[in-house]
Amino acid sequence: MGSRAVKIKRSNIVDIFKFLAALAALAWLITRGTSRLGYNWQWYQVPQYLFTIKAGKWMAGPLMDGLLVTLKITAWSLIFSMVFGLTAALMRLSDAFMPRAIARLYLELIRNTPLLVQIFFLYFVLAPILDLSRFNAAVLALSLFEGAYASEIFRAGIVSIHRGQWEAAYSLGLSTFHTYTRIVLPQAIRRILPPLTGQAISLIKDSALVSTIAVYDLTMEGRSIIADTFLTFEIWFTVAAIYLVVTLAMSLAVGLMENRFAIRS
Amino acid sequence: MRTDAVMKKKRKITATDTVFGALLLAAVAYMVYRVTVGLNYKWKWEVIPQYLMRYDSAAGSWVPNYLLQGLFTTLRLSFWGTVLATLFGTLMGLFRVSRRLFYRLLGRTYVELIRNLPPLVIIFIFYFFLSDQIMPFLDLDCLVRAAPPAVQRIVAIVFATPQNMAPFLSAVLTLAIFEGAYIAEIVRAGIESVEPHQWEAAHALGLSGWQTMRHVILPQALQRLLPALAGQFISLVKDSAIVSVISVQELTFQGTQLMASTYMTIEIWTTVTLLYLVITLTCSLAVGKLETYMARSHT
Numbered sequence: 001m002g003s004r005a006v007k008i009k010r011s012n013i014v015d016i017f018k019f020l021a022a023l024a025a026l027a028w029l030i031t032r033g034t035s036r037l038g039y040n041w042q043w044y045q046v047p048q049y050l051f052t053i054k055a056g057k058w059m060a061g062p063l064m065d066g067l068l069v070t071l072k073i074t075a076w077s078l079i080f081s082m083v084f085g086l087t088a089a090l091m092r093l094s095d096a097f098m099p100r101a102i103a104r105l106y107l108e109l110i111r112n113t114p115l116l117v118q119i120f121f122l123y124f125v126l127a128p129i130l131d132l133s134r135f136n137a138a139v140l141a142l143s144l145f146e147g148a149y150a151s152e153i154f155r156a157g158i159v160s161i162h163r164g165q166w167e168a169a170y171s172l173g174l175s176t177f178h179t180y181t182r183i184v185l186p187q188a189i190r191r192i193l194p195p196l197t198g199q200a201i202s203l204i205k206d207s208a209l210v211s212t213i214a215v216y217d218l219t220m221e222g223r224s225i226i227a228d229t230f231l232t233f234e235i236w237f238t239v240a241a242i243y244l245v246v247t248l249a250m251s252l253a254v255g256l257m258e259n260r261f262a263i264r265s
Numbered sequence: 266m267r268t269d270a271v272m273k274k275k276r277k278i279t280a281t282d283t284v285f286g287a288l289l290l291a292a293v294a295y296m297v298y299r300v301t302v303g304l305n306y307k308w309k310w311e312v313i314p315q316y317l318m319r320y321d322s323a324a325g326s327w328v329p330n331y332l333l334q335g336l337f338t339t340l341r342l343s344f345w346g347t348v349l350a351t352l353f354g355t356l357m358g359l360f361r362v363s364r365r366l367f368y369r370l371l372g373r374t375y376v377e378l379i380r381n382l383p384p385l386v387i388i389f390i391f392y393f394f395l396s397d398q399i400m401p402f403l404d405l406d407c408l409v410r411a412a413p414p415a416v417q418r419i420v421a422i423v424f425a426t427p428q429n430m431a432p433f434l435s436a437v438l439t440l441a442i443f444e445g446a447y448i449a450e451i452v453r454a455g456i457e458s459v460e461p462h463q464w465e466a467a468h469a470l471g472l473s474g475w476q477t478m479r480h481v482i483l484p485q486a487l488q489r490l491l492p493a494l495a496g497q498f499i500s501l502v503k504d505s506a507i508v509s510v511i512s513v514q515e516l517t518f519q520g521t522q523l524m525a526s527t528y529m530t531i532e533i534w535t536t537v538t539l540l541y542l543v544i545t546l547t548c549s550l551a552v553g554k555l556e557t558y559m560a561r562s563h564t
Binding site: 011012015016018019022023030037091094095096097098099102108109112113114115116117120121124125128129130201204205206207208209211212219222223232233236237239243244247248251 | 278282286289303304366367370371374377382383390394499502503504505506507509510521524530535537542545549
């Protein structure tokens with residue numbers, strides 16, 4: 001048994017090296033292939049778009065400004081998507097027909113059309129009607145979109161609360177409102193929080209689409225730098241790396257949160 | 266909370282219904298007021314049909330115009346994208362459940378990389394790479410142009426017209442690489458959902474690892490995957506809107522072009538949205554049917 005375990009471990013180490021070799025080969029292939037086709041790699045140009053040092057002071061470059069805008073859009077959209085999501089979930093769970101119908105219409109409309117079309121619709125159609133700015137239209141589009149998905153998470157969380165809790169609350173004489181705020185939502189929130197954080201990661205990724213309406217987020221900054229300098233690969237790889245750092249960090253946070261909020265039996 | 270007693274009760278209009286109905290009406294009324302008075306918008310719904318279909322006087326028949334052409338391109342993109350993504354996703358899904366760490370690492374890296382990056386960024390990177398570096402290599406345009414007219418016509422219906430071939434194929438490949446990561450996870454879940462004693466039984470019969478996978482596990486897994494794959498097709502219909510940013514002439518791209526030339530923003534985006542809804546809702550209905558059919562055939 002002992003020698004077998006050692007054998008498996010050794011083959012794992014070999015596999016890791018094989019994997020690293022494969023990655024290196026891929027990188028070499030891309031660099032070699034592109035430069036043979038006349039692509040001029042200029043990685044040294046990239047740092048100035050991240051940070052510049054002027055008179056001993058660090059100044060954020062356009063890419064960092066873009067990241068800040070991306071995070072700002074994500075944060076606002078997250079807040080509003082919670083509002084839309086919770087409202088839609090409560091409306092769908094309502095006894096009355098009208099709120100259920102409206103919520104259903106909202107969900108079907110959002111979940112069956114592309115986000116890009118929704119962004120265009122909001123920016124070109126609704127923004128002039130409601131007098132929204134570019135940034136606000138982007139936030140509204142993203143939060144309406146993400147809210148539709150969040151509402152299902154909220155609904156699942158609320159429905160997952162045991163029926164006995166409702167009955168107990170009613171028998172104690174609590175109103176529907178108080179049952180929700182005092183009994184059901186506090187219990188539902190711990191089941192809801194981990195998937196909602198996952199939703200926040202989707203939001204960061206989806207926010208890249210607002211670059212299509214010229215909101216200067218990370219993607220748009222990348223596009224405009226490329227239009228000026230033709231550093232296509234370098235800038236896109238940098239932008240991708242920045243997104244990756246943010247989303248992977250958040251994935252890690254979700255993992256930790258899932259452990260923290262795990263319901264111990 | 267709805268209880269059974271409430272559900273059985275006859276539907277009647279409650280105070281909540283009136284409040285929500287009034288709110289909805291007020292919102293609609295405000296919009297109509299803003300559009301007609303605030304923006305002084307000139308409605309021109311009557312010109313939309315001509316962008317769907319137009320009369321070709323040379324051929325003497327009705328042919329699809331911009332919007333329907335765009336819709337067909339969207340469907341072609343989604344179809345070929347799903348086919349390629351399924352092949353690619355199955356391979357990567359097999360990598361993900363492999364016993365060798367090397368393959369697991371490869372599969373894991375691919376899936377994590379794609380799923381943690383914005384689709385738009387992936388599309389920009391791959392599209393540039395494919396259309397600028399790989400496509401000129403293959404020189405498909407010449408290949409298609411050299412083919413006999415009958416073949417060209419079939420290619421134009423199934424894929425794209427010769428002049429649109431390179432961007433179309435780049436877009437299909439990009440979408441396949443992107444969607445493949447999601448399909449890989451579906452395939453992995455499907456393989457892991459097959460009961461372990463299927464493996465044991467196959468081993469007991471003397472099948473090798475690969476034979477077990479190919480003859481025992483995969484057929485069962487793929488059958489279970491079918492509804493999920495169909496759902497992924499619907500996702501791809503929606504995700505394919507993104508390739509409009511790289512000027513592939515699908516529905517959203519045609520919408521932006523028409524809007525730039527006619528300024529009929531409200532009519533065009535409403536029509537585009539409705540066209541997408543028709544496709545996705547029809548597909549959802551079909552997937553629902555498929556799911557019930559498969560659930561019935563399994564029991």
